[in-house]
Amino acid sequence: MLSARVLATIFSIVVSAIAVGILTYPFWVKLRHDRLIAKPFPKHWLDIIESNIAIYRYLSVEQQQQLQGSIQIFLKEKQFIGCLGLQVTEEMKVTIAAIACLLLFSDRKTYFPNLRSILIYPHAYIVNETVMSDRYVVEERRVARLGESWTKDQLILSWEQVSQDLLNWQDGHNVILHEFAHQLDQEDGKAEGVPILSRKLDYAVWAKVMTAEYLQLCDQVERNQRTVMDSYGATNPAEFFAVATETFFEKPKQLNQKHQSLYELLQRHYRLDPLQWH
Incomplete structure (x- = not known):
C-alpha cells in the first residue's frame, strides 16, 4: 500500500x-x-x-x-x-x-x-x-x-x-x-448582434452605433422607405449585424454614403476597407 x-x-x-x-x-x-x-x-x-x-x-x-x-x-x-x-x-x-x-x-x-x-x-x-x-x-x-x-x-x-x-x-x-x-455573434453563446470585440472600451461605441442604426432601419422599414440594407435586418439585432456585414462587403459605397458611422465601425472591426475594391 x-x-x-x-x-x-x-x-x-x-x-x-x-x-x-x-x-x-x-x-x-x-x-x-x-x-x-x-x-x-x-x-x-x-x-x-x-x-x-x-x-x-x-x-x-x-x-x-x-x-x-x-x-x-x-x-x-x-x-x-x-x-x-x-x-x-x-x-x-x-x-x-x-x-x-x-x-x-x-x-x-x-x-x-x-x-x-x-x-x-x-x-x-x-x-x-x-x-x-x-x-x-x-x-x-x-x-x-x-x-x-x-x-x-x-x-x-x-x-x-x-x-x-x-x-x-x-x-x-x-x-x-x-x-x-x-x-461570430454566437461565439459567447448568445445571439444579440454583438461579437467578441478586441477591447472592452469598444463595446460602448458598438452599442451606441449599432443601436442607432438598427432603430433607424426599423423606422425606415415601418415607413416602407427604400433602404441600403435588406429589410430583414430589422428582424432583431442579431439579424441586423449579419445583414450589415453582408452590406459592408457587397455595397460598401452605398453603406458609407448613407451610414458612415456604421461603415467605419465595421471597417475597424473587420480590419478591411471594401471601398478600395469597388
Whole structure:
C-alpha cells in the first residue's frame, strides 16, 4: 500500500500536470495553427479562389497570404457534410472557407471555435418552425431556408444560393457572410448582434452605433422607405449585424454614403476597407 506521503506527491504531480495543460493549451493551439499557416498553399485551391471570389484580387499580397493561412486552418478543423445526396467537392469547401475567412482579419486569431460541421444542401431546405401568434396560440409551419447558424456546433448552407451569390457580388446578399457573421455573434453563446470585440472600451461605441442604426432601419422599414440594407435586418439585432456585414462587403459605397458611422465601425472591426475594391 502506498504511503500517505507518496499519494500526496502523486496527487500534486497530477494537479500540476492538469494546470500546466490548461495553461499551455492555447500555446499548443497556436503552434498547430502556425504550422498550418506555414504550409504551401495548394495551387488548385488558389485557382478556385481566383475563379470564384471576385474580390480576392483586390486584397493586398499580405492580406491574400493571411487569408490563405486562415483557409488552411479552417479546412483542417471543420467537417463538411452533404445533405439530400449532395456530393461535397473540394471547390465547395475551398469557396466556403475563403468567403467565411474574410471575416477573420482581426487580431483575435480565432477561427470560429464553436463550429464543427458545415451542412450543405443542394438547394433551399424545409424546416418545421414553431411560432406564437398574437393570441398566444402556438403554431407550427413549414418554411424554406437558405442558411442557418446554430449556437452549438453546426452551420447550414444552400449551395444553390451560394452559387447565385458568387455571380452577384454587389447585390448586398451573401449567405456565407450572413451565417458566419452569426457565428461570430454566437461565439459567447448568445445571439444579440454583438461579437467578441478586441477591447472592452469598444463595446460602448458598438452599442451606441449599432443601436442607432438598427432603430433607424426599423423606422425606415415601418415607413416602407427604400433602404441600403435588406429589410430583414430589422428582424432583431442579431439579424441586423449579419445583414450589415453582408452590406459592408457587397455595397460598401452605398453603406458609407448613407451610414458612415456604421461603415467605419465595421471597417475597424473587420480590419478591411471594401471601398478600395469597388
